[in-house]
Amino acid sequence: xxxxxxxxxxxxxxxxxxxxxxxxxxxxxxxxxxxxxxxxxxxxxxxxxxxxxxxxxxxxxxxxxxxxxxxxxxxxxxxxxxxxxxxxxxxxxxxxxxxxxxxxxxxxxxxxxxxxxxxxxxxxxxxxxxxxxxxxxxxxxxxxxxxxxxxxxxxxxxxxxxxxxxxxxxxxxxxxxxxxxxxxxxxxxxxxxxxxxxxxxxxxxxxxxxxxxxxxxxxxxxxxxxxxxxxxxxxxxxxxxxxxxxxxxxxxxxxxxxxxxxxxxxxxxxxxxxxxxxxxxxxxxxxxxxxxxxxxxxxxxxxxxxxxxxxxxxxxxxxxxxxxxxxxxxxxxxxxxxxxxxxxxxxxxxxxxxxxxxxxxxxxxxxxxxxxxxxxxxxxxxxxxxxxxxxxxxxxxxxxxxxxxxxxxxxxxxxxxxxxxxxxxxxxxxxxxxxxxxxxxxxxxxxxxxxxxxxxxxxxxxxxxxxxxxxxxxxxxxxxxxxxxxxxxxxxxxxxxxxxxxxxxxxxxxxxxxxxxxxxxxxxxxxxxxxxxxxxxxxxxxxxxxxxxxxxxxxxxxxxxxxxxxxxxxxxxxxxxxxxxxxxxxxxxxxxxxxxxxxxxxxxxxxxxx
Amino acid sequence: xxxxxxxxxxxxxxxxxxxxxxxxxxxxxxxxxxxxxxxxxxxxxxxxxxxxxxxxxxxxxxxxxxxxxxxxxxxxxxxxxxxxxxxxxxxxxxxx
Numbered sequence: 001x002x003x004x005x006x007x008x009x010x011x012x013x014x015x016x017x018x019x020x021x022x023x024x025x026x027x028x029x030x031x032x033x034x035x036x037x038x039x040x041x042x043x044x045x046x047x048x049x050x051x052x053x054x055x056x057x058x059x060x061x062x063x064x065x066x067x068x069x070x071x072x073x074x075x076x077x078x079x080x081x082x083x084x085x086x087x088x089x090x091x092x093x094x095x096x097x098x099x100x101x102x103x104x105x106x107x108x109x110x111x112x113x114x115x116x117x118x119x120x121x122x123x124x125x126x127x128x129x130x131x132x133x134x135x136x137x138x139x140x141x142x143x144x145x146x147x148x149x150x151x152x153x154x155x156x157x158x159x160x161x162x163x164x165x166x167x168x169x170x171x172x173x174x175x176x177x178x179x180x181x182x183x184x185x186x187x188x189x190x191x192x193x194x195x196x197x198x199x200x201x202x203x204x205x206x207x208x209x210x211x212x213x214x215x216x217x218x219x220x221x222x223x224x225x226x227x228x229x230x231x232x233x234x235x236x237x238x239x240x241x242x243x244x245x246x247x248x249x250x251x252x253x254x255x256x257x258x259x260x261x262x263x264x265x266x267x268x269x270x271x272x273x274x275x276x277x278x279x280x281x282x283x284x285x286x287x288x289x290x291x292x293x294x295x296x297x298x299x300x301x302x303x304x305x306x307x308x309x310x311x312x313x314x315x316x317x318x319x320x321x322x323x324x325x326x327x328x329x330x331x332x333x334x335x336x337x338x339x340x341x342x343x344x345x346x347x348x349x350x351x352x353x354x355x356x357x358x359x360x361x362x363x364x365x366x367x368x369x370x371x372x373x374x375x376x377x378x379x380x381x382x383x384x385x386x387x388x389x390x391x392x393x394x395x396x397x398x399x400x401x402x403x404x405x406x407x408x409x410x411x412x413x414x415x416x417x418x419x420x421x422x423x424x425x426x427x428x429x430x431x432x433x434x435x436x437x438x439x440x441x442x443x444x445x446x447x448x449x450x451x452x453x454x455x456x457x458x459x460x461x462x463x464x465x466x467x468x469x470x471x472x473x474x475x476x477x478x479x480x481x482x483x484x485x486x487x488x489x490x491x492x493x494x495x496x497x498x499x500x501x502x503x504x505x506x507x508x509x510x511x512x513x514x515x516x517x518x519x520x521x522x523x524x525x526x527x528x529x530x531x532x533x534x535x536x537x538x539x540x541x542x543x544x545x546x547x548x549x550x551x552x553x554x555x556x557x558x559x560x561x562x563x564x565x566x567x568x569x570x571x572x573x574x575x576x577x578x579x580x581x582x583x584x585x586x587x588x589x590x591x592x593x594x595x596x597x598x599x600x601x602x603x604x605x606x607x608x609x610x
Numbered sequence: 611x612x613x614x615x616x617x618x619x620x621x622x623x624x625x626x627x628x629x630x631x632x633x634x635x636x637x638x639x640x641x642x643x644x645x646x647x648x649x650x651x652x653x654x655x656x657x658x659x660x661x662x663x664x665x666x667x668x669x670x671x672x673x674x675x676x677x678x679x680x681x682x683x684x685x686x687x688x689x690x691x692x693x694x695x696x697x698x699x700x701x702x703x704x705x706x
Contacts, residue, residue, distance in 0.1 A: 586702070587701075588698075
């Protein structure tokens with residue numbers, strides 16, 4: 001651990017890009033603006049990598065607020081997140097250079113993109129909770145700006161507002177948690193909180209409450225049940241935004257926050273149980289909804305929900321390093337899946353309906369390969385990245401309880417099904433549209449090549465202990481998260497679990513591959529209709545929350561209008577009184593003079609008689 | 611005391627004149643009479659009470675009245691130039 005001013009520089013680089021592109025973007029022009037933004041993110045990545053290899057870094061600005069320093073902390077946990085955010089972020093930046101080509105808001109897009117990276121890095125590196133909160137709100141703002149990037153269309157602007165408003169609920173939880181922790185411990189620095197929590201001498205109930213509020217914050221940001229409704233609509237933004245913010249990085253911020261506060265959650269059976277239930281619900285909800293979507297980006301958005309549910313379950317069962325491991329592998333294969341979708345959309349001139357796709361394997365061979373790998377990694381095929389992280393979650397679930405393991409296995413069957421459905425609908429069969437598909441330019445293919453490499457290989461740093469006794473990532477992360485000893489499963493059980501999940505994944509992928517090519521049976525059509533509507537969650541929220549709130553707002557508006565009318569009436573009354581008095585101004589000089597004299601006589605008379 | 615009576619007479623004549631004359635010039639003249647009646651009253655009070663304060667005030671009144679006459683006559687001349695009349699009964703445009 002070293003004190004170095006290079007640490008804030010990691011954040012300052014993309015922030016500089018935001019300022020430069022925001023002020024001079026039009027003059028920098030295309031494609032220089034995109035390359036500038038990408039290279040600044042690459043700079044952050046390399047700087048972060050160097051500092052991480054040197055064993056981490058700290059930096060603090062003492063007394064930023066009274067009693068609260070502006071402290072940043074690069075340890076192994078934030079380091080891994082930084083690698084993902086800046087690394088995958090860089091690739092998506094480069095890809096976006098091709099995807100956003102010719103957009104009138106080209107430089108504005110990259111300016112927002114850099115703002116997002118800067119805010120996300122503040123969130124990750126912040127050691128003091130208010131600093132984390134700045135990043136937390138910053139990514140929310142960037143997300144809002146980018147969802148509504150094509151703001152001329154009302155739908156996009158509405159989706160952006162929806163995301164922002166739903167996230168407010170989570171942010172309130174975060175704020176309450178901060179307030180509680182401050183009143184309990186008198187500090188908001190995470191590294192100091194760890195020590196104070198270990199030292200004891202506080203009310204466990206209050207700490208649970210603080211953890212609960214943190215969980216509310218995480219639920220909002222990571223779009224878990226019941227605050228999941230904003231994520232599918234967030235797909236209104238450009239595809240790179242969906243890939244970077246709403247799949248690979250920002251939505252995992254909630255999971256990261258929970259892992260950061262593992263010392264609060266650990267050993268609290270209420271909170272862990274709650275997290276497991278929420279994660280399970282989200283995993284199933286996302287997976288089932290994904291199976292009924294027709295919009296290619298909404299399909300992938302719901303798969304993201306499902307995978308985020310997996311991460312929550314990992315946090316709930318105490319497998320904190322596994323949650324981060326899954327964030328890493330998920331960032332690779334989900335970004336790849338999104339960008340493959342984006343390449344297809346790009347090839348078809350903006351078409352997003354999968355019913356008008358199909359047969360793309362013939363037209364887009366390289367993109368087809370990317371899609372295939374993304375499908376296999378997401379579906380959990382041995383030995384791709386997604387398999388190993390999902391398998392680690394399943395193993396820990398088995399320790400928590402075999403019933404949970406079984407439910408998670410079912411969820412991963414669904415994961416395999418939605419992945420293969422996406423693949424079959426886009427790449428298999430005959431082309432059902434009228435466009436002339438063309439393969440993407442090199443600037444869009446190369447980032448996908450690299451991501452594909454990650455989706456294949458990145459899982460090998462977290463192999464189960466029966467294969468690789470001391471894998472790389474577990475000790476690396478637990479150094480930062482904290483040691484939470486647990487009984488490792490017996491070798492035989494572990495092998496059985498691995499083989500079961502491998503065989504189940506292959507079977508599900510194969511069955512899905514056959515099933516989704518044929519004509520859909522009636523029961524599936526019925527299920528699909530419900531899933532397309534997200535099982536009416538939006539309609540339910542509209543009836544229960546939005547409509548009453550709207551009614552109240554309209555009532556208040558009417559009352560406001562009444563109040564204003566009252567004031568206007570008062571004004572009119574005064575005006576009438578004034579015009580009555582104005583009648584006295586006859587314009588006849590003699591009349592005024594007579595008035596003066598009468599007044600004089602009255603005054604003198606009053607003076608004499610008094 | 612006689613001066614006070616004279617002042618009251620002068621004031622009443624001025625008031626009557628101001629109310630009855632039609633031309634602005636004569637109205638103005640009557641107002642000047644009222645003003646000087648007030649000055650005369652002040653002087654007589656000053657004599658009655660044996661204080662010089664009021665006499666000083668009257669000196670001021672005379673000085674200011676000189677300026678006021680200049681302005682007032684200037685206004686009347688300006689009105690006459692525009693309207694070719696100084697009859698106050700015809701100058702009734704400023705009404706509410």
